[in-house]
Amino acid sequence: MVQVERSAELQSIDATQVLGAIPNPILVIGRHGEISYANPAAEQFFASGASVLCRQNLRDIVPFGSPVLQLANQVFRERYSVSEYDVDLGTPRLGERLVDVQISPVPESPHLAIVRLDERSMAAKIDRALTYRGAARSVTGMAAVLAHEVKNPLSGIRGAAQLLELNATQADRELTRLICDETDRICALVDRMEVFSDKRPIERGPVNIHQVLEHVRKVAQAGFAKHLRFAERYDPSLPPVFGNRDQLVQVFLNLVKNAAEAIGDDPSGEIVLTTAYRHGVRLAVRGSKDRLHLPLEVSVQDNGPGVPEDIRPYLFDPFVTTKVAGSGLGLALVAKIIGDHGGVIECDSRPRRTVFSARLPVHTPTAEDSGELDE
Template structure:
């Protein structure tokens, strides 16, 4: 590659739009920072691999490139499937690279993923109802303890207490969905939080499941609140263990440059810290996946449908976002939490 070729490619890659340089076979040769953020992979990882391994536009990238043999080609309103994130809608521009015969430049104008609505009004009403129900439950539990203490009623008092405790735990989770108090966030070591969550899991519901840790040791402090983070990742890890009871389940962290979210006022909040919970379970039906974070949506026979809804709310309360992705090629389900870095204004 001569100096002119290198400078031309460097100029293209300075664009804030996700941009990729492909060779004649549709393999990635260069990618800018915006492209790395969209694909959730570094240029080094992508180099030499087909762009289709990371992004799909409804047809192979090589086929799109063939349409731009002599002149630029534009594909509007395409569904952009991401290997490591939720699908997005957007436009794709493909143009020949004049300095390298057969090579193409692909620019992807992906529209931001819409923010999910937070808690819905029926859940607000349910939380009020939950508060009212808890008072008589306490009386029922106390009466069952008295009967049990008197040695009467056989097994029935114990069964009553168990059911009251189960209902009370469910009501607590419903109330948590509508807690609007701001979190007192500060700098935290996310790895310390994840290790505590994993240690607790190994003593209980994940006693027989391997939990692998793949942490980026250079990760800076996250801006968060410990109790909220513990609850968030406990819900995600428990969900992963239930989906893949034979394991393994993986906890993974990484730093993602350029990843962020609109703040609703024309600005952008950087969310470079990624913590993911990955399992090898069978995944979810598409109809359920589309409403995964909606309260009371579940595929579990005895599930409440509140665990992931609460995890989604906690991620938002922390100023971050919770994402779900399914990698069918690897047979993995990924729940990815993107969080703010401590000390960063944006």
């Protein structure tokens, strides 16, 4: 009896309901590439509604000469499923999109095929983001060593130089003054790094990220970014971030300052601040069965020349910088603060479009009461 009821229930389910529930982008295409169906994931992937997509052809939404078109022709010709990995479906409108493609014939309908896309970039971005958190931890250990093993001897060196200066000639005083100045410079650098060795838990609560970004924008436009144009693309329904307001201001002020410096004096320079709620992305915590839910995405985008390709893998490492007078600690500190919040940060850069995206946990009463992240 149960088997009969289940069979009747399955027969009542429409095929589009099943396709619509699949989290991967799905298209149903005809023999000549005409699109007859697009599920919600495909709408999000191609940034177009299903009604718009169904008035287009497959060749209209993929790059010119894309191997997807050849795969589709092969499926209709030979009537079996084909797959191809690491296919670039990026366009100027969609940005970089690296996917695995699988196209399968519909057995009961020889003039239809199903196109399934598996986006690979998210896994790659998350892997890079966890690497950046590791870089932040490495600089934390280095800061503790420097503060203990370097700063104290420097104080002794400076004191000895000051004693020598009392009985030194004018020429020797210049040398003792040089010693003092250089030790002061090294101490200042160590002081900047000491923030990394602070392992105290941060005080967190509900933070309106839009108020944080608005504060950062006002500070930037009143000073270092007054010559640049700002654009905001906010999701007004975004829930509060579970974080520390002052530290989040520090993070995004640093990212906006980097964006402004990358743009320079370009009269067409623009910084875009974006917030969004991303469903379904959970990060595994190594060594446990926990999954971190980081649905809040906050991005800072600029149209500068982009990050040089040779330093992109090391961008959040300490002392890595493209600035002539930079110390290379700014982005390392950003990675540390985001990591302390239980979040991840990653960078996607190419000429005229560099995006730093932070994924952060949402505030819930449970998180606030227990001090744990939403899982």
